[in-house]
Amino acid sequence: MTRALLTLGMVVLSLCREVGGMALLGFYTFVNLLRGRFDAKELVRNLYKMGVVSVPIVSLTALFTGGTMVIQSGIFVQRFQAYGLLGWGTGYAVLREVGPILIGLMFSGRVGANNAADLGSMVVTEQVDGLRALAIEPIPYLIVPRVLAMMLAMFCLLVLGDAVAIGGGMLFGKLLLGVDYASFYASFVDAIKLWDVTVGLLKGTFFALMIALTSCHYGLSVKGGAVGVGQSVNDAVVAAALLIMVSDDIWTMVLR
Template identity: 55%
Template sequence: MATEEEGPAAQTGRAVLSLATDVGGAAVLAARLARRMVPPRLDGPELWRNLYRMGVRSLPIVGVTALFTGGIMVIQAGVLIRRFGAEGLLGWGAGFTTLREVGPILIALMFSGRVGANNTAELATMTVTEQIDALETLAIDPLSYLILPRVLSMVVMLFVLTVYGDVLALLGAAFMGDALLGVSTATFWNGLLDAIRVWDLATGLIKSALFGGVIALSSSHYGLSVSGGAPGVGRAVNASVVASATGIFVCDYLATYILQ
């Protein structure tokens, strides 16, 4: 912990070392999980349970968010659409923005706040109450039994939720475009299908898989490395959410640059 006597240089150095420790810890965790994937060593029932609670239970909040996001994009675009008479571009603009950027990022941030934070809290609680140590005492590998199913579930379900959210966002945009701007749904979908390429959809889905990995590794790392008892659980959850959000934007920048 930093003291009052430490200067800016010492505090900066401490922050850099802490960042390096966390990034390195997440990388080591990823390597250890990769070793357990060949051949696959994970608990099947635990995988299905996590797929349900992380994915299916996230459908309502993702659906509502996506629908309103599509409507908001149309409202924001309405001024330019009316000014330049570019009704035919509404579908292209909404589709390009949703599929490549807004959909993957927004759904990933929602997923991080709901699923990632919950994962960190559960693992941190198990760590401070020595349940992780108890599993090792019983010759049960915590990474294969607990962590690997959660990581795979987050990657898979964020991918699925992104597809689901993209569809609903475009439906919301088409409906609001017809209701507010008088752009028919036929014009909207024709503009979208004429201009959007398969690669635009693939780019967003690749990003969603990367974001799922970032959230899974970040939340699991902070949950397993917690210290300080019960107060440490809250600090771990906060650090996990911040790290996940930061990682999402960093990965988005790199993926956008590479996949453009």
């Protein structure tokens, strides 16, 4: 019983430490961002590294996501002859749910993991101490540009990913179900509202904030050399995935 309580206590304390650490990092990032204290050169470098380089993988994911939506809904579309709803169904699912979540998870696996590893390596090779010894604060120099870059990159990637996914849906709809492009497009434009696009973009950008904070927090708290870096990457990806799913539920309830 004592052992169980001790374990429970340690888990709760550890959870509080991680959540508190992320909240504090978020607070300092926000304060520095408001004061305009961040390194613009680092922002541009990270935008390229996190955004531009992610375009091919996000596009490919989005293309097949659109296709999957069509394949999944195809059986019902054919059964009920509801070809006119294909554009709406694909668009609604992609824009509001599947797009932000899948692109978010892909972004977390590629960019979040890389960011945690990058910061973790900087910690174990004393580069972060090196910055501080040169009188440079790590948050404005390292963290704010990364958080901002991830949010901006994710927003742009979502716009691109949504467009590619809808295009993929159109293509697969034509190839697999014989739904012509005009019919798909008309159904999409008639039923999808700007709000649906906005909800998806809001969610995705918030997911990027979660990915940024988890990866920066776990990256900066690395201890124990290369093994510690591996552990921090693992923790960052798991925490980001969990936060994406939990916050998605909350956003979905709030933005119905």
